[in-house]
Amino acid sequence: MAYGIHLRPLVFISVLLVAWQFAASRQPVHLLPDPVQVGGGLVELARRGLLLKYIVASLFRVTWGFSLAAMIAIPGGLAIGWHRRTEMALNPLIQLLRPISPLAWIPISILWFGVGDVAASFLIFLASLLPLTVTAINAVKSIPAVYVNAGRNFGLSSAGLVYRVLYPAVIPQLIIGLRITLGIAWLVVVAAEMIAVNSGLGFLIVDARNAGSRYDLVVAGMVTIGIIGLLLDMSMRSLEGVRSLRWSYSED
Amino acid sequence: MTAPAHVLRWERYFWPALLAIAFLALWHYAVRWTGSKVFPSPLGVQKGLAELAHKGLLWRYIGDSLRRVGIGFSAAVASGIPLGLTLGWYTAAAQVVNPVIQMVRPISPIAWIPISIVLFGVGDSAAIFLIFLAAFFPIVLAAMNGVGSVPSMFRRAGRNFGLGPVELLTRVVFPASLPQIIIGLRISLGIAWLVVVAAEMIAGDSGLGYLVIDARNSGKRYDLVIAAMLLIGLIGLMLDIAFRQLETLKAIRWGFRSES
């Protein structure tokens, strides 16, 4: 009954895996690995202690860059959204910077920080900064005027308004924004590592290919990236489920 | 919603302009004070742009990037929308396919680069493949959500008037889900633009992304690097604005609550 729901996607995935195995075995030139080889690659990485080490390295960079960005972007974005003129001034700049891929900042970040962890974390910081700021700005702008008026009506000071009206009102949207931006940060860490460092999942993908065309390891890396990304997303979603924060999701 | 905001019309242009001037001035003097030989000043960037235009590279590179986005994005739209509509319509199929989509989605298109290099070598096809991959999933999801958000009232009304299943899909479900789909297309186009730059940086031989990397590698031309970044931002912004214009069409605007 209820298990049937979970069974069908698993069956589908299994079918895909079989199809992949079949397609891979039929290649004229053995370029792409099949599922079995990828599995073997994962096992090898785990045995060599690299799997855990690389996962930790990538997560480490994401945590640094993302947290720093959040600490700046959220208060900053809330303040910007609150003051109409400030938002007006900054908006064109934000809109101009948004379409620039974080990767395009690589030369600049290497110039400023050299090659290494700091440059990679800086890239993630940059990639997270703008989306989080925009989220915070939009969250403030979408607070219904009635909430603010009610707060004033009951005689709240400015600080009171911020703590007791603004902050609770924006939390649901902020959490969604954090989740989405975390996903972006995870995408970028992979790219950043391909270029600037010597450990991590992104590095693994590039290195495995360059040093010996180990495509089984490349795909193993990709699979790991996908799974970790999914886990990050799921854990953020569970945060959204916390009851006291759920007030704004009740409709729909 | 904030403090009473009686903003005058001219202020909409004044404040951003003021900020831009302040920013440029700050940039200019920062370069002067640190005496950097490498990091360009605003004037240096402008000269770099002129140089690119003069060498004929400017429009060629812009055209290359836009072309790749155009092809990859169109392919993603042509395949993603029908698939998304179908998955949205047959929820049983969606339940099966959705977990797979959720798993493949977090894999950065960048991570697909080695595979695409293997398949397509360096250049156009690899970039287009990556753009297609990156744009495909958001479009499918937008179409799926669009169908799911069509109120059952509309479907019932369609059936009431005697529409068969195909007509129901084309005359009711599709127009009703169009606002959601258009938003998904706009976001997807934004992603495509990000990816083309990344793809060109790693596996390209021309285009704005390639320019960013190449300008640095062959001569530390940071003025060209920044010039390229500015162009990327500008064109990406223009693409976004163009799409937002689409959202103002009356046949679509109904789907958006009025924004402040």
Place this chain on the structure above:
Amino acid sequence: MLQSVMAIAPRAVETKLRAEDINMVFRRDGKSTNVLDNINIEVGKGEFLCLLGPSGCGKSTLLNIVAGFLEPSSGAVRIDGAIVNGPDPRRIFVFQERGVFPWLTVEGNIGFGLFKMSRVERERRIEHYVKLVGLGGFEKAYPQELSGGMKQRLEVARALAVNPDMLFLDEPFGALDSITRLIMRGELLRLWEAERKTIIFVTHDIEEAVQLADRVVVMSARPARIQRIVKINIPHPRDISSRRYLELRDGIFAEIGLAHQI
């Protein structure tokens, strides 16, 4: 306990619709809710019938069953003798004004069901109904540019344009302010008298039911049974301060068990 009351059509009028022994049980998460209990109704041709009851009592469910959108757990609905097993353009369901298609203009909406007609015929029809419901001048407007009352009129026009035998209206004026509601009731009666469709109208508003209907079927709260049928034999236009009107209205008040004072 209340016996099941049969709502029989007035004599000398042929029966258009017959609901026989309708029961409806909803099952969700293992719990089953009995929504409709042993409903039997006959509706005469050209009659204006009201289903009246508190919100959530199941009258909308009944209307959906009668229109063919839901299958009853047991029992059947017959229209002109034939069993109903799906929606049909000959009996159009009017939702609240949210039912108009927002991506089509007024013309587009009214012409929606007319796809089998020639273009000339279709345009003539559209023009006729635009005028009939008083939306002249707004042909090219989109629903988001119309007021609630206008959207409701648009939906009625869309329904009438395909010339159905029956109209089912599910609390159509619920989202309108009370002044507009009074105006719309008059409009609806005007249209009904012009074309004499058979109408089943669901409402929770007692005044509305007594103002509009030939017969009012008073339904109890869940599980819904027919509590009483009240025949409103006041000719139109009805004076809502006349003694007869107030008698009938107060009778229903009492039937539902409401006090006369607030």
